[in-house]
Amino acid sequence: xxxxxxxxxxxxxxxxxxxxxxxxxxxxxxxxxxxxxxxxxxxxxxxxxxxxxxxxxxxxxxxxxxxxxxxxxxxxxxxxxxxxxxxxxxxxxxxxxxxxxxxxxxxxxxxxxxxxxxxxxxxxxxxxxxxxxxxxxxxxxxxxxxxxxxxxxxxxxxxxxxxxxxxxxxxxxxxxxxxxxxxxxxxxxxxxxxxxxxxxxxxxxxxxxxxxxxxxxxxxxxxxxxxxxxxxxxxxxxxxxxxxxxxxxxxxxxxxxxxxxxxxxxxxxxxxxxxxxxxxxxxxxxxxxxxxxxxxxxxxxxxxxxxxxxxxxxxxxxxxxxxxxxxxxxxxxxxxxxxxxxxxxxxxxxxxxxxxxxxxxxxxxxxxxxxxxxxxxxxxxxxxxxxxxxxxxxxxxxxxxxxxxxxxxxxxxxxxxxxxxxxxxxxxxxxxxxxxxxxxxxxxxxxxxx
Numbered sequence: 001x002x003x004x005x006x007x008x009x010x011x012x013x014x015x016x017x018x019x020x021x022x023x024x025x026x027x028x029x030x031x032x033x034x035x036x037x038x039x040x041x042x043x044x045x046x047x048x049x050x051x052x053x054x055x056x057x058x059x060x061x062x063x064x065x066x067x068x069x070x071x072x073x074x075x076x077x078x079x080x081x082x083x084x085x086x087x088x089x090x091x092x093x094x095x096x097x098x099x100x101x102x103x104x105x106x107x108x109x110x111x112x113x114x115x116x117x118x119x120x121x122x123x124x125x126x127x128x129x130x131x132x133x134x135x136x137x138x139x140x141x142x143x144x145x146x147x148x149x150x151x152x153x154x155x156x157x158x159x160x161x162x163x164x165x166x167x168x169x170x171x172x173x174x175x176x177x178x179x180x181x182x183x184x185x186x187x188x189x190x191x192x193x194x195x196x197x198x199x200x201x202x203x204x205x206x207x208x209x210x211x212x213x214x215x216x217x218x219x220x221x222x223x224x225x226x227x228x229x230x231x232x233x234x235x236x237x238x239x240x241x242x243x244x245x246x247x248x249x250x251x252x253x254x255x256x257x258x259x260x261x262x263x264x265x266x267x268x269x270x271x272x273x274x275x276x277x278x279x280x281x282x283x284x285x286x287x288x289x290x291x292x293x294x295x296x297x298x299x300x301x302x303x304x305x306x307x308x309x310x311x312x313x314x315x316x317x318x319x320x321x322x323x324x325x326x327x328x329x330x331x332x333x334x335x336x337x338x339x340x341x342x343x344x345x346x347x348x349x350x351x352x353x354x355x356x357x358x359x360x361x362x363x364x365x366x367x368x369x370x371x372x373x374x375x376x377x378x379x380x381x382x383x384x385x386x387x388x389x390x391x392x393x394x395x396x397x398x399x400x401x402x403x404x405x406x407x408x409x410x411x412x413x414x415x416x417x418x419x420x421x422x423x424x425x426x427x428x429x430x431x432x433x434x435x436x437x438x439x440x441x442x443x444x445x446x447x448x449x450x
Contacts, residue, residue: 012065014379014382014383014386015065015066015067016042016043016065017383018108018111018383018386018387018390019042019043019067019068020042020068021107021108021111021387022068022104022105022107022108022390022391022394023040023041023042023068023069023070023104024040024107025103025104025105025106025107025108026070026100026101026103026104026107027040027070028103028107029099029100029103030070030072030089030100030103033092033096033099033100034086034087034092035072035073035087035088035089035092035096035100036055036056036072036073036084036087036088037055037057037070037071037072037073038056038057038058038071038072038073038078039057039058039059039060039069039070039071040057040058040059040060040068040070041059041060041061041062041068041069041070041071042060042061042062042065042068043060043061043062043063043064043065043066043067043068044062044063044064044066044067044068044069045062045063045064046062046063047060047061047062047063048060048061048062048063049061072088072089072100073087073088073089074088074089074090075088075090075091076090076421094409094412094413097405097409098406098409098410101402101405101406101409102402102406104391104394104402105390105391105392105394105395105402106391107391108387108388108390108391108394109334109338109387109388109391111383111384111387112330112333112334112337112383112384112385112387112388112391113327113330113331113334114330115330115380115381115383115384115387116326116329116330116333116334116380116381116384117323117326117327117329117330118326118380119326119377119380119381119384120319120320120321120325120326120329120330121320121321121322121323121326122320122376122377123318123319123320123377124318124319124320124377125316125317125318125319125377126160126161126163126316126317126318126319127161127162127216127311127315127316128150128160128161128314128315128316128317129150129151129159129160129161129162129164129165129216130148130149130150130151130216130217130315131145131146131147131148131149131150131151131182131214131215131216131217132147132215132216132217132218133147133215134146134147134213134214134215135213135214135215138212138213138214139194139195139196139199139212139213140192140194140212140213140214141213142195143180143192143193143194143195144190144192145180145182145192145213145214146184146185147217148184148185148217149182149183149184149185149190149192150182150183150184151165151180151181151182152181152182152183152189153179153180153181154168154169154172154178154179154180154181155168155171155172155178155179157171160319162209162216165209166207166208166209167336167337167340169208169209169212170208170340170343170344171340171343172194172196172199173196173199173200173343175196175197176195176196176197177193177194177195177196177197178193178194178196179191179192179193179194180192180193180194194212196212199211199212217315218308219308219309219310219311219312220308220309221255221256221257221306221307221308221309222244222256222306222307222308222309223244223245223253223255223256223259223306224242224243224244224245224306224307225239225240225241225242225243225244225245225304225305225306225307226241226305226306226307226308227241227304227305228240228241228303228304228305229303229304229305231303232289232302232303232304233286233287233288233289233301233302233303234286234302234303234304235303236286236287237273237284237285237286237287238284239273239275239284239286239302239304240277242277242278243275243276243277243282244275244276244277245259245273245274245275246274246275246276246281247273247274248262248263248271248272248273248274249262249266249271249272249273250272256306263288263300263301263302264299264300264301265299265300266288266300267288267289267290267291267298267299267300267301268287268288268289268290268300269287269288269300270285270286270287271285271286271287271288272284272285272286273286286302288300288301288302289301289302289303333384334384334388337384337385337388338388338391338392341388341389341392342392345392345396399424399427399428399430400428404427404428408424408427
C-alpha cells in the first residue's frame with residue numbers, strides 16, 4: 001500500500017512539473033504574441049484552487065492531474081467585445097499561431113536540457129559497461145562477445161555507461177549489422193559485429209541488451225541476508241539480517257539463485273531452513289508466503305534481501321562537469337533522446353518494436369516512484385526522458401495535439417486560407433478517439449504488468 005501511494009505521489013509531482021513547463025511554453029508565447037489568456041490550468045475537471053493576475057488570467061489547480069491546458073481568447077468559441085478582437089488567437093497571423101502551438105513541445109525540450117545540465121553539474125555516477133555473461137545461441141554469442149568485455153563504442157557512438165549502451169543498441173533497430181568495439185580482459189581491443197538484421201523488440205518488458213543476449217556484470221549476490229522485511233514470512237520465523245543460508249528443506253544452498261528457486265516452489269508450505277548466525281547453526285520452521293505472478297502462477301517468497309559483494313575498484317565512476325560543458329552535454333543528450341524517440345515511433349509503426357512495450361500512466365507512476373527512491377540524479381534523468389517524450393508525442397500530426405494544430409496551420413499557409421471549421425471539428429473528434437484508444441491500450445498494458 002505504501003508503494004502505491006509513493007508511486008502515485010511521485011507521478012503527480014513529476015507530471016505536474018512537466019505539464020506546467022509545457023503549458024507555460026504556450027502561455028508565454030501567447031502573451032508575447034498579444035493573445036489574451038483566459039485560464040492556465042494544471043489538471044482537468046473541477047478547479048480546486050484558483051487565483052487571478054492583474055491581466056485577468058485565471059490560474060487553476062484542477063482535480064484530475066493527468067494533464068493541463070491554456071485557454072486563450074478565440075472569437076470562434078467566445079463572445080468577444082470590440083475592444084478585445086485584436087487579442088484573440090484567431091486574429092493573429094498564421095506564423096504567430098504556429099509559434100504558440102510549437103511553444104509547448106519546445107518548452108519540454110528546453111526543460112530536458114536544464115534537468116540534464118543540473119544532473120551533470122551535480123555529478124553523474126556511471127557503472128562501466130563490462131559484460132557479465134552472454135546467453136548461448138544469442139546475437140551477442142554469435143558475434144563472439146565474451147564475459148569481461150568492456151564495451152567502449154557502438155557504431156559511431158562512444159559509450160561509457162550501460163545507459164549509453166542501451167540507447168546505442170536501440171538505435172541499431174532496423175540495421176543489418178552493428179559494430180561493437182570492446183576491450184577484453186587482457187586489455188586487447190577488438191571489434192565484435194552483431195548481426196541485427198531482422199532483430200525486433202517483440203517481447204514485452206524485455207530490455208534491448210537482454211534481447212541480444214548480454215547481461216551486464218554485477219558483483220555476485222551472497223547467501224547472507226542484508227534485510228528482513230517487517231511482517232514477512234522470514235520475520236515471523238525469526239530470521240535476522242546477517243544470517244547466512246545453509247540449507248532449505250534439507251537441500252544445501254550454494255547460491256542465492258538456487259535458494260530463490262526452492263522458495264518459489266514452496267508457497268504456503270511448511271518448510272525448514274538452516275542458517276548460520278554468529279558461528280552457530282540454527283534451524284527454523286518457516287512457511288513462505290504466496291504471491292501470484294503476471295503469468296497467473298503462484299510462487300513462494302520470504303521477504304528478505306541478500307547482501308551483494310563490493311564492486312571491483314574502478315568499476316564505478318562519478319563524472320562531474322562545469323556549467324558550460326554541462327549545458328552542451330544537456331543539448332547533445334536531449335537531441336539524442338529526441339531522435340531516438342522518433343525512431344522508436346517509427347519502429348512501432350513498422351513492427352520492429354512490439355506495441356506491448358507501450359506504457360501509460362501506471363507505468364510512468366512506477367517509474368517516477370522508482371526514480372525518486374534512487375535520489376535526485378535519477379529523478380532528474382527520469383524527468384528529462386519523460387519531458388522529451390512528451391514534447392515528441394505532442395508534435396505528432398494528430399488533431400487534439402500541438403502537432404495537429406501545426407499541421408492545420410501549415411495547410412493554411414499552403415492554401416492561403418484556413419482549413420474549414422467543419423473539417424477541423426471532424427479531425428478533432430477522430431483525434432480524440434485515437435488518443436482515447438491509445439490511452440486505453442497503454443493502461444491495459446500497464447495493468448497486465450501488475
